[in-house]
Amino acid sequence: MGTFKIEGGHRLSGEITPQGAKNEALQILCAVLLTPERVTINNIPDIVDVNKLIALLQDLGVKVQKEKKGSYSFQADEIDLDYLQSAKFKEDGRGLRGSIMLVGPLLARFGKGYIPKPGGDKIGRRRLDTHFEGFINLGAKFRYNREEHFYGVEAEELKGTYMLLDEASVTGTANIVMAAVLATGKTTIYNAACEPYLQQLCKMLNRMGAKISGVGSNLLEIEGVKELGGTEHTMLPDMIEIGSWIGLAAMTKSELTIKNVSWDDLGQIPTIFRKLGITIERKGDDIFIPEHSDGYIIQNFIDGSILTIADAPWPGLTPDLLSIILVVATQAKGEVLIHQKMFESRLFFVDKLLDMGAKVILCDPHRATVIGHDFKSTLKATTMTSPDIRAGVSLLIAALSAKGTSIIHNIEQIDRGYEDIDTRLRAIGAKIERL
């Protein structure tokens, strides 16, 4: 188990550049299976989950060539489908959540796709019904081996159809889109997820020869094509990392510039941090956060009632930022109700914040009320274990703002999604060591 030692209470300063988006990368990498031609991908983050997925693709027979840092080319012209039945695949396939999106492209191109129950954060139930109902709608036969937790879909031909998804699942939509692009006829997907990740995937597929319209909306129409060709694609900056650095700047009262954020793809993120009282300035495509030497004040709703920040499918606020927002609120002036609607177990990490002296009431598994300290009482350093990727980074931010030396164990969770985080934080003045 990896550990960070963090000496908190220091101001940071300078510039930080966000990595390529983790959750976009996981979709885009799976899409290389849709063509035997070469696909070049840029701005791939060097993080554990992405590297595990690249290794899975290699085991499947995809030729992977590193062009330069963050840029790889992939060629899926000799796929070893037997690998999908191997013990190694059953083990490695469960190593991350994103591996589930191998199924759609494999089904579309080779008529069969298999996956063990995928991993990812343990943040409550993470069902896969939307994915498999989508494949079944396209004509696939579904089977599930309960003992091995092994899923499979097979089809001689996928046929386009109308479907209304039971929920706007992000990876579910990506999976179904990747299956439908090579189906016969027209597929309509209503209640589709439409995060920038999905928009990027659809744009890349269209460049490969797919015919997807409605990109960016929750109604996608896909005219199936016979084959797809190669392309080049560049990943957006990671909006969850950008949100993390906004929170970090505010909590440590630091002046920070976040470079090349792709403002137009950030949706509600700047607005929500502004509601917490944080000043965010747009400078070209950078975010500038001035030093908040007098703290920050949470706004109320217009009628004077307490602000609620809740997640919702895009263009609502991503659930992946709520843990960070919660931590930032612990030092604000004012109160906020954090409502995590999607995941059942993602707020339990507040226990660690309570140990550090934060004022938080966990109302139930989905809701926490935070009463900010207005920096009148700083958080106390402590020893903690990172339960999931975003809680891990939230605790890291708390530790950097706390007085004294904190220890965070299980930092593998953080490394899953944040590239070389300790080196990058040291470059802006953080006192963080990997033990």
Ligand SMILES: CC(=O)N[C@H]1[C@@H](OP(=O)(O)OP(=O)(O)OC[C@H]2O[C@@H](n3ccc(=O)[nH]c3=O)[C@H](O)[C@@H]2O)O[C@H](CO)[C@@H](O)[C@@H]1O
């Ligand atoms: C690898 C990857 O891309 N992971 C992301 C992806 O996971 P993933 O695609 O696995 O998450 P889903 O979008 O399928 O759903 C996440 C959870 O939210 C619930 N749900 C979903 C849609 C909806 O309209 N209402 C609703 O309540 C689901 O029941 C589920 O419990 O999307 C999640 C939701 O943005 C993010 O937290 C994950 O970081």
Ligand SMILES: C=C(OP(=O)(O)O)C(=O)O
């Ligand atoms: C929940 C997340 O990731 P995953 O879906 O990979 O577990 C996340 O990125 O916040």
